[in-house]
Amino acid sequence: MKRFSGFLVKEFLHILRDRRTMLILFLIPIFQILIFGYVVKNEVKDAKIGIIDLSHDNVTEEITARLDAAVDFRVVREYQTYEEAEAGFRANEIKAVVVFADNFANDMGKYRKADVQILLDASDPNLANLINSYISVILNKYSAEVNKTGNSVIVSTEPRMWFNENLHSAYMFVPGTMALILMLITALMSSISIAREKETGTMEILLVSPLRPIQIILGKLTPYAVLSIVNVVSILVIGNVVFGVPVHGSWVLLLLVSFLFILLALSLGLLVSTLVKTQQTAMFISILGLMLPTMLLSGFIFPIENMPVILQYLSYIVPAKYFLIIIKSIMLKGLGLSYVINEVLILFGITLGLIALSVYKFKVRLE
Amino acid sequence: MNNENIIEVENLVKKFGDFTANDNLCFEVRKSEIFGFLGANGAGKTTAIKILCGLLFPTSGKVMVAGYDVYKERNKIRKNIGYMSQGFSLYEDLTVKENIEFYAGIYGLKRTEIKTRFDDLVSKLGIEELKDKFVSDLPLGWKQKIAFSVAIFHKPQIVFLDEPTSGVDPITRRQFWDLIYEAVESGITVFVTTHYLDEAEYCDRVCIMAEGRIDAIGSPDELKSKYKSENMDEVFVKIARGTNKMNNK
Amino acid sequence: MAEIEIYNLCKNYGDVKALDNLCLSVEKNGFYGLIGPDGAGKTSLMRIITSLILPDSGEISVGGLDPVKDYKKLRLKLGYMPGKFSLYPDLSVEENLRFFAGVFGTTINENYHLIKSIYSQIEPFKNRRAGKLSGGMKQKLALCCALIHKPEILILDEPTTGVDAVSRREFWDMLNEIRSYGITILVSTPYMEEAVLCDTVSLLFKGKVVESGTPKEITSRYSSTIYSVKTDNIPLALKVLRNIPGLMSVNSFGQNIHLVFKDENHSEQEITNFLTANNILDAELSRIKAGIEDSFIDYILKENKN
Numbered sequence: 050m051k052r053f054s055g056f057l058v059k060e061f062l063h064i065l066r067d068r069r070t071m072l073i074l075f076l077i078p079i080f081q082i083l084i085f086g087y088v089v090k091n092e093v094k095d096a097k098i099g100i101i102d103l104s105h106d107n108v109t110e111e112i113t114a115r116l117d118a119a120v121d122f123r124v125v126r127e128y129q130t131y132e133e134a135e136a137g138f139r140a141n142e143i144k145a146v147v148v149f150a151d152n153f154a155n156d157m158g159k160y161r162k163a164d165v166q167i168l169l170d171a172s173d174p175n176l177a178n179l180i181n182s183y184i185s186v187i188l189n190k191y192s193a194e195v196n197k198t199g200n201s202v203i204v205s206t207e208p209r210m211w212f213n214e215n216l217h218s219a220y221m222f223v224p225g226t227m228a229l230i231l232m233l234i235t236a237l238m239s240s241i242s243i244a245r246e247k248e249t250g251t252m253e254i255l256l257v258s259p260l261r262p263i264q265i266i267l268g269k270l271t272p273y274a275v276l277s278i279v280n281v282v283s284i285l286v287i288g289n290v291v292f293g294v295p296v297h298g299s300w301v302l303l304l305l306v307s308f309l310f311i312l313l314a315l316s317l318g319l320l321v322s323t324l325v326k327t328q329q330t331a332m333f334i335s336i337l338g339l340m341l342p343t344m345l346l347s348g349f350i351f352p353i354e355n356m357p358v359i360l361q362y363l364s365y366i367v368p369a370k371y372f373l374i375i376i377k378s379i380m381l382k383g384l385g386l387s388y389v390i391n392e393v394l395i396l397f398g399i400t401l402g403l404i405a406l407s408v409y410k411f412k413v414r415l416e
Numbered sequence: 417m418n419n420e421n422i423i424e425v426e427n428l429v430k431k432f433g434d435f436t437a438n439d440n441l442c443f444e445v446r447k448s449e450i451f452g453f454l455g456a457n458g459a460g461k462t463t464a465i466k467i468l469c470g471l472l473f474p475t476s477g478k479v480m481v482a483g484y485d486v487y488k489e490r491n492k493i494r495k496n497i498g499y500m501s502q503g504f505s506l507y508e509d510l511t512v513k514e515n516i517e518f519y520a521g522i523y524g525l526k527r528t529e530i531k532t533r534f535d536d537l538v539s540k541l542g543i544e545e546l547k548d549k550f551v552s553d554l555p556l557g558w559k560q561k562i563a564f565s566v567a568i569f570h571k572p573q574i575v576f577l578d579e580p581t582s583g584v585d586p587i588t589r590r591q592f593w594d595l596i597y598e599a600v601e602s603g604i605t606v607f608v609t610t611h612y613l614d615e616a617e618y619c620d621r622v623c624i625m626a627e628g629r630i631d632a633i634g635s636p637d638e639l640k641s642k643y644k645s646e647n648m649d650e651v652f653v654k655i656a657r658g659t660n661k662m663n664n665k
Numbered sequence: 666m667a668e669i670e671i672y673n674l675c676k677n678y679g680d681v682k683a684l685d686n687l688c689l690s691v692e693k694n695g696f697y698g699l700i701g702p703d704g705a706g707k708t709s710l711m712r713i714i715t716s717l718i719l720p721d722s723g724e725i726s727v728g729g730l731d732p733v734k735d736y737k738k739l740r741l742k743l744g745y746m747p748g749k750f751s752l753y754p755d756l757s758v759e760e761n762l763r764f765f766a767g768v769f770g771t772t773i774n775e776n777y778h779l780i781k782s783i784y785s786q787i788e789p790f791k792n793r794r795a796g797k798l799s800g801g802m803k804q805k806l807a808l809c810c811a812l813i814h815k816p817e818i819l820i821l822d823e824p825t826t827g828v829d830a831v832s833r834r835e836f837w838d839m840l841n842e843i844r845s846y847g848i849t850i851l852v853s854t855p856y857m858e859e860a861v862l863c864d865t866v867s868l869l870f871k872g873k874v875v876e877s878g879t880p881k882e883i884t885s886r887y888s889s890t891i892y893s894v895k896t897d898n899i900p901l902a903l904k905v906l907r908n909i910p911g912l913m914s915v916n917s918f919g920q921n922i923h924l925v926f927k928d929e930n931h932s933e934q935e936i937t938n939f940l941t942a943n944n945i946l947d948a949e950l951s952r953i954k955a956g957i958e959d960s961f962i963d964y965i966l967k968e969n970k971n
Contacts, residue, residue, distance in 0.1 A: 652829070
């Protein structure tokens with residue numbers, strides 16, 4: 050035990066003294082989450098929209114006022130014709146145009162149905178989709194209110210968005226960033242730190258010492274596990290405080306599942322380190338083999354349903370995919386363990402397999 | 417001996433952060449001499465060589481190599497020097513011939529010229545059988561001898577050798593020095609670092625460095641009489657003891 | 666039984682024979698030197714002894730244990746200083762030492778007497794990072810780290826390579842002191858002149874033991890007469906002497922040239938005459954006893970002829 054604690058002290062000293070490592074450990078998670086939050090935003094805020102109102106009655110004016118009042122939109126101009134609107138799109142004055150048909154209020158009264166057309170600038174399809182659904186939400190709300198009093202229905206283009214009513218992108222990127230950062234820190238950093246000992250030759254001395262392989266492995270991995278927990282908590286706190294991402298489910302469950310994912314990433318890092326001799330290859334393999342799939346194939350950035358079939362199959366072996374499903378269920382839907390037990394078991398199985406494989410592969414000699 | 421100086425260094429200082437690798441070095445190297453650069457690893461030898469070759473800029477001081485200023489005329493310096501770095505300077509996955517053709521090409525030698533010089537070299541070193549082998553398949557001794565031949569293939573004025581005989585067997589080590597003598601005879605100035613003190617005796621002048629400073633400089637005979645020593649080994653020990661005493665004060 | 670016993674050890678890397686039927690025996694509390702150039706097989710041999718790599722064939726016993734099967738027990742007995750500087754440059758002198766003591770389940774205080782005389786030289790710098798030490802000090806620290814668990818056998822792979830001549834001497838003095846604590850020492854070096862500092866040496870070349878014994882035994886086996894020529898112009902004298910009739914070998918040794926003939930029918934007068942005839946007038950001539958390097962050169966020359 051004394052041997053092991055000495056090892057831990059040394060590992061922490063390494064981490065604390067290396068500015069680069071400290072930077073990767075603590076600044077990058079924060080930067081990453083802020084970057085995803087503010088810069089690579091998929092969110093609609095103050096989108097400029099135009100109106101073509103062929104009816105100009107009290108209903109259309111009421112709806113226009115509501116659109117303008119919503120934080121998401123600003124009604125910047127009213128156009129008389131489609132041609133004018135098209136010119137507006139081209140000049141990049143607006144992202145969308147809401148068209149109210151002739152006799153809008155009358156139709157609503159008579160047929161309990163009125164036509165609203167939404168024209169969108171689809172050159173940015175993601176944004177167009179978002180705006181479309183935002184507008185629909187506002188229209189739906191209005192019709193719901195009218196429904197309470199009268200009995201009208203307005204065209205409903207999209208169903209209501211469950212669990213993410215305003216389609217806040219923070220809800221997507223906080224769990225995704227967490228998966229990415231855990232992969233980065235645990236797998237990348239731990240594999241590099243083991244490879245460094247090989248490169249400098251100190252691994253030779255450790256192997257020749259009475260330390261058992263499992264002590265070397267645990268000594269190398271424990272600090273990163275501890276630091277990763279710190280990161281999980283800070284990401285959740287930033288997500289909650291800055292971006293308002295809730296944790297509806299159990300915090301304990303959330304942390305336990307995160308810890309399972311950390312173990313998985315650590316065993317991946319360990320496996321990488323048994324395969325390589327230099328820090329450079331460790332970094333290369335970790336980034337290409339672990340981080341890119343986590344980013345691209347887990348459903349973090351691109352929805353899995355929209356991927357080509359081959360990539361969809363490939364996504365089944367990306368652990369982050371299961372992790373994302375689990376933590377989204379816990380955080381956003383407030384579900385308990387029984388709802389995500391399959392995914393948890395899959396992660397657990399992968400972790401056990403990886404640990405077994407890398408302990409088996411860890412060499413007690415130099416060859 | 418020709419007294420014309422081919423390298424002149426005045427008050428050379430090189431710092432890496434707060435670490436001073438070269439601390440106010442002053443020395444000159446004369447044309448067609450063998451100049452030995454001695455000292456422990458980390459004494460600042462490799463840094464000084466890299467500055468002289470134009471691979472690093474000095475922090476301050478005046479450095480002239482082959483009549484050119486290292487601050488302004490690095491390209492001209494490079495054309496006039498050869499450099500054999502510590503470790504290997506040959507491509508392991510190319511053959512001997514390919515290596516030489518590549519380096520000769522870099523220095524802009526004409527094809528016919530390369531061919532003549534290459535044939536000369538093959539017969540001089542007796543490497544008819546080795547010339548089409550991959551460098552990775554050669555023993556260390558041959559690699560070092562061929563690396564040296566490559567470094568002087570373009571007939572530079574000066575060649576810098578950084579620990580060329582480190583770890584080489586005793587026979588090859590002496591064969592290597594034969595090549596050095598030959599190069600000097602053809603007018604090339606040789607600047608060499610070594611840890612073998614017997615090799616210090618083969619130099620025309622040596623410079624002993626410690627902790628970034630020059631502790632002693634002169635011909636082996638001058639140093640031996642100055643420090644009242646039988647051989648360079650003793651000179652070394654006496655100098656080191658002297659600096660230790662100074663440090664302790 | 667000897668502390669390290671090796672019989673017909675072979676190790677190949679592809680086509681390269683790193684160790685070729687190598688035999689070796691190191692006595693308990695011996696001070697044994699492996700002398701040879703790079704690629705002679707010194708590092709491979711030491712890594713097999715320390716159980717870091719496996720031999721292809723042959724028998725080996727270290728401290729009565731088999732490095733292949735009993736590597737766990739063996740590793741408790743060993744102190745090892747690899748060829749590269751293998752300490753943590755970002756840890757201080759004291760932290761490095763404490764770490765290696767901890768790894769072996771001991772403390773600095775427990776075995777302080779073993780390292781006291783060495784460590785006291787670097788103790789003033791104990792808070793300095795190991796990466797910022799000078800070459801000689803790094804090497805002393807590495808030695809302390811290899812000793813701190815009181816090993817029975819100390820294996821040092823080229824500890825003096827790249828270290829200045831003075832630190833090299835000091836280092837050998839330290840090894841002598843360590844030996845007085847009853848520790849068996851196996852050390853390798855590419856510097857021939859360091860051979861005389863060991864009590865037994867093996868000369869290694871191309872994976873084989875070329876010569877073995879006490880330095881005296883090895884040099885006394887050398888039978889030819891060696892003439893030493895001292896002159897100011899070594900390159901010229903070398904050139905001239907290569908053409909002397911009956912020559913076996915001529916090699917420079919610092920400020921001297923060693924001359925060996927194929928047979929013993931030569932005289933100093935003959936050499937002086939030859940040199941004078943070739944305009945070398947300052948030569949001082951003497952007969953000398955062979956050194957380790959003479960023996961080594963002799964072997965390589967014979968090997969090359971075959």
